[in-house]
Amino acid sequence: MAKGIWSISCMTSNTKEQLLVDRRSANYMPSVWDYNFVKSLSADYAEERYVERVQRMKEEVKCTLERESNLLAKLELIDAIQRLGLQYRFDNEIKKALRVIQNHSNDAWFSNDLHSTALRFRLLRQHGYNVSQDVFEGFMDKMGSFEASLADDVKGLLSLYEASFHGLEGEGLVDEAKAFTCKHLNLLHLEGGIISSCREKKISHALELPIHWRPNRLEARWFMDIYEEDPNMNRTLLEMAKLDFNVLQSIYQKEVSGLARWWLELGVNELGFSRDRLVEHYLWSCLMVPEPEYGFCRVMLTKITCMITLIDDVYDVFGTLEELELLTDFIERWDVTDIEKLPLTIRISFLALFNTTNEVGFEILKEQGFNATPYIRRMVRFCLFIRDIHSPYSSTDFLLLLISGHKWVNECRAYIKEAKCYHKGYVPTLEEYLPTSVTSTGGPLMLFCIFLLTTKKLTHEALDYVSKTPRIIYISGLILRLNDDLGTSPDEMLRGDNPKGIECYMNENGASREAAVKHIEDMIWETWKAMNEQAFVDRPFPGMEVFIGACLNLARVSHSFYKYGDGHGVPDRATKDNIMSVLIQPVPVN
Incomplete structure (x- = not known):
């Protein structure tokens, strides 16, 4: 026992103390978790063979990222790696790829395509590059507003929306981008069936919270299902993400199981x-x-x-x-x-x-x-x-x-x-x-x-x-x-x-x-x-x-x-679902 640790005898004393003192009550609901269940979490993917399999797939994805010469495809692969929760496994490769992309910042295609420009802006800013908001000036009309025709470019709208959450203080153009995309994405969301179901899921998800404001573990689990519907999906990357998610989950299960024992003993x-x-x-x-x-x-x-x-x-x-x-x-x-x-x-x-x-x-x-x-x-x-x-x-x-x-x-x-x-x-x-x-x-x-x-x-x-x-x-x-x-x-x-x-x-x-x-x-x-x-x-x-x-x-x-x-004081369905997703339920893998 560490120095300074005193013995605690947790005798139930609420009844006696309640009689002596009129105490308030917040009526907090009890834990929704059975601690015997939490202690029994099995960590099915803790075996070394799963870690080795992830490492083999990493090498294949790494080669794909390094060989990719199309800069937009390279950006989209980096974005997918990050949203699938794998950035920590590709930190060096992502940094190297973004240096290449930054060095080609004057390429004309960045200026002419909204999706490309916004995606590049978001990823570079996320990694600390100094990218000017002026890259979006080419999409403005003579009145200083975003061109109305951009409302028909759903992919571009989504990219610009996500980019706008990487704005800095005093950047009026980025504020305008957020207002413009929120307006038109909400209109598309209300129209529903006019766009594909996959696009509708993406719009609804984005309007709920942008990528930048979401914890990556939660985003990774959601994005796996969406990425699987992408015709340009990298199968090895997706399978790696699923298996890696389960490997991490097994680590978490072992930790929270031990904590449950500590909590009950306390x-x-x-x-x-x-x-x-x-x-x-x-x-x-x-x-x-x-x-x-x-x-x-x-x-x-x-x-x-x-x-x-x-x-x-x-x-x-x-x-x-x-x-x-x-x-x-x-x-x-x-x-x-x-x-x-x-x-x-x-x-x-x-x-x-x-x-x-x-x-x-x-x-x-x-x-x-x-x-x-x-x-x-x-x-x-x-x-x-x-x-x-x-x-x-x-x-x-x-x-x-x-x-x-x-x-x-x-x-x-x-x-x-x-x-x-x-x-x-x-x-x-x-x-x-x-x-x-x-x-x-x-x-x-x-x-x-x-x-x-x-x-x-x-x-x-x-x-x-x-x-x-x-x-x-x-x-x-x-x-x-x-x-x-x-x-x-x-x-x-x-x-x-x-x-x-x-x-x-x-x-x-x-x-x-x-x-x-x-x-x-x-x-x-x-x-x-x-x-x-x-x-x-x-x-x-x-x-x-x-x-x-x-x-x-x-x-x-x-x-x-x-x-x-x-969601903390009164753990709601969303909190419980998040816990089930991150800590309890593994992702089905082949």
């Missing part, structure tokens, strides 16, 4: 008041860091996320203000002395947090030879204390406080006292609300842990950088917060929870709910523009590719979880 799933979402938390982790070699990261990240949700629910639902002040003191001191002062259920919750955080720090010490526990502890405390508690400072002061992570400990008492504002019905402005609420999602903490768990060589300089919440972490967390608010606000307002961003905007501006929702959606679009740029400028240390990818993926996962409601 016993906090029996406490009742908190969201029991182990499998959903693991899905977050594997969608954020899907590559096979990062299993240690996925497991540790899932454990931390489970603890954040548990303590989040203690603060949100279970604890009284007096109990939360006492709990805050224990977390601030990070000490179990006099732990008996806490009510039993909150004591169990704190010990679970204490033990798990120390365990993760101990495992990082073994893996990296670097004691990261104090950094994790600081971030855990910070994430918990500022959640749903509005700072007495201005938003500018608060951001400075956020950046100066070492200063927050002295202020946590002020934060917990600010909770009293809610009992007085205080509704902050959106500007006041966002800085604290971004951190309270737990997203920055997840990204911080990923940085610790995937960086090849940790240094004090690197840890100082990430512990000060660099802009890319804040931007990723902001997209998570805004999506969370869109998905959870209706249910949380019905049960009388704290106001979300939608309510803050409505209260501040006297706006309708519809107008507030539109404002939040526009904020998401603008924040993604900042993300597109930040992903390629915020790299002060080598080896940050996995961390940067996780920042992008956290934002993407939030879209999939909150698109149709609270």
Whole structure:
């Protein structure tokens, strides 16, 4: 047992404590997963022969990509490789191919064909090339609008639509491309039968969420079925994608099976008041860091996320203000002395947090030879204390406080006292609300842990950088917060929870709910523009590719979880289907 791990006896105490204290309840539904089933997942494709078969097919696809002389065909093959979830296996080959394509950027065919131009724009921007929005000027009329005749080019419309989501701040032409393609694709979607069923599926899928906003594991499973209908489909590539998907799924099954055992042994799933979402938390982790070699990261990240949700629910639902002040003191001191002062259920919750955080720090010490526990502890405390508690400072002061992570400990008492504002019905402005609420999602903490768990060589300089919440972490967390608010606000307002961003905007501006929702959606679009740029400028240390990818993926996962409601708090059919697809059901292979 790692140093600092205390024994937890998870006695059921809810009934007694409920009699003594009138506690709130969020009425969270129990887990939809039978943990005995999760523990029994068999990992059928874990055998080495499947890995060897994938490697043989990779060599064949690699030769095809290298030999392809038609630049459009090369672009389309790269796009298919990526959408099928195989980019991590072809990173070097894709980079080499894109350099060739970039060197032919002045070829006339790029300027004359909308699909070719848009696909090239999207793929090059995705990989960090500086491609001007001016490449689309040739498709504009004399009035500065996209030519009406382009509405008849469905393939070109789809490509331009997907390209528009790689825009940057201030790019009006890209904004115009998004508006133009959304309008005409929606018209085609309404017409339905006029276009082929395959095209209709593509349009419906794109309008639901663009490729750039989708987690790649989910996109890969959907795209396999669509790609199979493509007359230009590469059979070897498709079969490789299916088998590789199953090989990865077997890795995930082994990991989540072990986590189910840990979760049941920990016993906090029996406490009742908190969201029991182990499998959903693991899905977050594997969608954020899907590559096979990062299993240690996925497991540790899932454990931390489970603890954040548990303590989040203690603060949100279970604890009284007096109990939360006492709990805050224990977390601030990070000490179990006099732990008996806490009510039993909150004591169990704190010990679970204490033990798990120390365990993760101990495992990082073994893996990296670097004691990261104090950094994790600081971030855990910070994430918990500022959640749903509005700072007495201005938003500018608060951001400075956020950046100066070492200063927050002295202020946590002020934060917990600010909770009293809610009992007085205080509704902050959106500007006041966002800085604290971004951190309270737990997203920055997840990204911080990923940085610790995937960086090849940790240094004090690197840890100082990430512990000060660099802009890319804040931007990723902001997209998570805004999506969370869109998905959870209706249910949380019905049960009388704290106001979300939608309510803050409505209260501040006297706006309708519809107008507030539109404002939040526009904020998401603008924040993604900042993300597109930040992903390629915020790299002060080598080896940050996995961390940067996780920042992008956290934002993407939030879209999939909150698109149709609270897919985390109330795991809906979409969330369950995603788990079945990624973790449970293998793809049929020949």
